[in-house]
Amino acid sequence: MGLRKPPLHTIHADRDASFTEFGGWEMPVEFDSIRTEHAAVRESAGLFDVSHMGEIRVSGPDAATLLGRLTTNDLSEIDPGETQYACITDEAGIILDDTMIFRLPDEGDPVYLFVPNAGHDAEMYTRWIEYRDEWGLDATVHNATEEWAMLALQGPDAPDLAAEATDGATRDIDRFDTAFLDVAGVRSFASRTGYTGEDGFEFLVPWDEAETVWSAFDCQPCGLGARDTLRLEMGFLLSGQDFDPEDEPRTPYEAGVGWTVDLDTEFVGRDALEAVEREGVDQRFRGVVLQQRGVPRHGYEVVDADGEHLGHLTSGTMSPTLGEPIGLGYLSEQAPPGTRVRVMVRGEPKQANVVTPPFIDK
Amino acid sequence: MSFDVPADRRYLESHEWTTADGETVRIGITDFAQDELGDVVFVELPAAGDEVTNDEEFGVVESIKAVSDLVSPVSGTVTAVNEALFDAPELVNEDPYGEGWMIEVEPSSEDAFDDLLSADEYRDQIE
Numbered sequence: 001m002g003l004r005k006p007p008l009h010t011i012h013a014d015r016d017a018s019f020t021e022f023g024g025w026e027m028p029v030e031f032d033s034i035r036t037e038h039a040a041v042r043e044s045a046g047l048f049d050v051s052h053m054g055e056i057r058v059s060g061p062d063a064a065t066l067l068g069r070l071t072t073n074d075l076s077e078i079d080p081g082e083t084q085y086a087c088i089t090d091e092a093g094i095i096l097d098d099t100m101i102f103r104l105p106d107e108g109d110p111v112y113l114f115v116p117n118a119g120h121d122a123e124m125y126t127r128w129i130e131y132r133d134e135w136g137l138d139a140t141v142h143n144a145t146e147e148w149a150m151l152a153l154q155g156p157d158a159p160d161l162a163a164e165a166t167d168g169a170t171r172d173i174d175r176f177d178t179a180f181l182d183v184a185g186v187r188s189f190a191s192r193t194g195y196t197g198e199d200g201f202e203f204l205v206p207w208d209e210a211e212t213v214w215s216a217f218d219c220q221p222c223g224l225g226a227r228d229t230l231r232l233e234m235g236f237l238l239s240g241q242d243f244d245p246e247d248e249p250r251t252p253y254e255a256g257v258g259w260t261v262d263l264d265t266e267f268v269g270r271d272a273l274e275a276v277e278r279e280g281v282d283q284r285f286r287g288v289v290l291q292q293r294g295v296p297r298h299g300y301e302v303v304d305a306d307g308e309h310l311g312h313l314t315s316g317t318m319s320p321t322l323g324e325p326i327g328l329g330y331l332s333e334q335a336p337p338g339t340r341v342r343v344m345v346r347g348e349p350k351q352a353n354v355v356t357p358p359f360i361d362k
Numbered sequence: 363m364s365f366d367v368p369a370d371r372r373y374l375e376s377h378e379w380t381t382a383d384g385e386t387v388r389i390g391i392t393d394f395a396q397d398e399l400g401d402v403v404f405v406e407l408p409a410a411g412d413e414v415t416n417d418e419e420f421g422v423v424e425s426i427k428a429v430s431d432l433v434s435p436v437s438g439t440v441t442a443v444n445e446a447l448f449d450a451p452e453l454v455n456e457d458p459y460g461e462g463w464m465i466e467v468e469p470s471s472e473d474a475f476d477d478l479l480s481a482d483e484y485r486d487q488i489e
Contacts, residue, residue: 033455034426035401225400225427293448295404295424317426318403325404346422 006051007149007210017223023118023240025052028223038229038320040220041196045155047214048222050195054121055144055204056128059111062137067112070131071101072252072269074262075112081105083176083193086260088116088124089269093251093276095243097124098260102178102191113144113189113204117239121145131268148189149210153217154200154230162201165216166190170201184216195227197234197362229317235287235328235357241298242285242314242328251276254330256285256357283311283330286337287357294345296327296352301344302335310335313343319359326359327352365488366393368459372435372475373484374417379459380435380467382475387436390463391423391454394488399425402454405447407432407464412440414467416477421464423454432464435478442466 003026006012012019017028028049031037040046058067068075073086084101097120104111116124125143132139153162162170169181170190178191189204205213228238237243237257243250252261253276263274290296296316304310313329327343335341337356342349371379377395381387396402404424414420414434421432444463447453454462479487 029427030400033401229426293404294406295429297429318424320401320426 004052004146006049007207008049008051008214011211011214012049012221015221017221020224022224023052023120025118027052028221030223030225031221034223034225034229035320037220037222037226041155041198041222041226041230042321043156045153045157045161045200045217045219046222046226047217047219048152048154048227049149049210049214050152050202050227051149051210052118053150054116054118054124055113055148055150056116056121056125057111057113057142057144058128058139059109059142060139061109062132062139063112064110066128066132066135066137066139066141067101067114068265069135069267070128071099071114072261072267072273073101074265075101078103080110081178083178083191087252087257088127089252089267089273090245091269091272093269093272094245094249095252095255096120096245097239098237098243098257100191100193102189104189105178105180115150120239147207148204149207149213151203151205151210151213152194152196152200153203153219154194154196154198155219156199157219158198158200161217161219162190165213173201175199183213186212188213195236196230197236197358197360198230228315229320232315232317232326232328233319233321233358233360234362235285235359237285238315248314250285250330251281253277254281254283254285281333283332285328286331286335287355287359288313288327288329288341288343288352289355289359290325290327290343291351291353293325294343294348294350295325296343296345300327302329302331302352303342303344303349304335305340305342307342307349310341321360328357365397366459367481367485367488369481371459371481372478373481374433374435374478375487376433378433378435380475380478382478386441386466386468388463389435389465389467390458391432392484392488393458395430396455396458396462399423399428399430401426402451405451405454405464407443407447408440410440410443414438414440414465434467436467436469436475437471438467438469440465441468
């Protein structure tokens, strides 16, 4: 099967980007250098093509019921134009994916767009259709992944850059809110959200008009490499790596996103999660900061001073902001924040401290 | 994009270079290799006095996005290690054939360079 390509693939190639396969998509991983791109987002602004993210539209009289029963949060909390982060869990409470839900500005029945991670759009579309039919709900589910390009403008200068390109329209959007507006004359959907810890916007843009919007922002283009180091510094989960139903099956409580679970609502996985909440978890998603030279990586084991197993890392990097080696992973409740542990780097134990992410102040 | 491939070095297919004259040789990674790796953040090198063997791993270089073994172009004894890289691994990106060198080795055999690639042969491989 060939890789899916974002609409700006040729533009990125002409800009000498290097590419990587991610979730079935061929995406730009690096334009200049991860360090340069990372610093731009922390200090000024950076622009990401994240068109590999899925978009699934749920509408109709039972849209709220269907979406609410397939996600862990309380969907009734969000009004038109607002957003919500939630997990999608199976019957056992294991996270299948995490997602941002947009409730579109609407009149009448609510309309939602939710954003599964790269490569999960077809699976989630099918899941929604099957449950809708099983429950006999009246809702329309549409996979719009290849109708919308998604561009993320992030960094302290992002609000000004966005305002310039939208004739000031983005000034009226508060954090975690959304609006339809024109970006460089292209009708788009803007959400004041992101995956970097910085202020900024994510724009959904018609697939064929992505180039106009991409070109409307005069700032550093950024690839998935910097996106990963930025989210790692914030301790944000990466689907398929920090949790994965096959390779890293975790509940939201283990993954540090128990706050997305509202047990007062009905959803697939609720009963299992109620039991987990009552009984507690054995391991939790934590951060580690190495005190010795080395780079923590996915899969590295974490042990105590006696070499006893405490858990393993699911992500890691050299933090460009801190200049320190940081990692994320699942550690025993015996190793709470403040504990000195050892990360096994190619057979060598490296001293590390357990911390609660984020690693930087934001 | 065009990469620097100095004519006065010999190369391995795995993108290490070595100088090829004098009693000791210097070893590092190529311009192409540093560009592929991206921002180098860590190198693990042997200590002076350690033995290295040609075509075998002698250390590790890590960038933000990747981990790569370092393979020795020659066999011999390590006489010096570029300790500057421990605090400034970015030298590998900035000056891969100069200040970004990794180890110096006293080769154990005089015909140690026969199987290595010339600059032209290495350039053909990466282009």
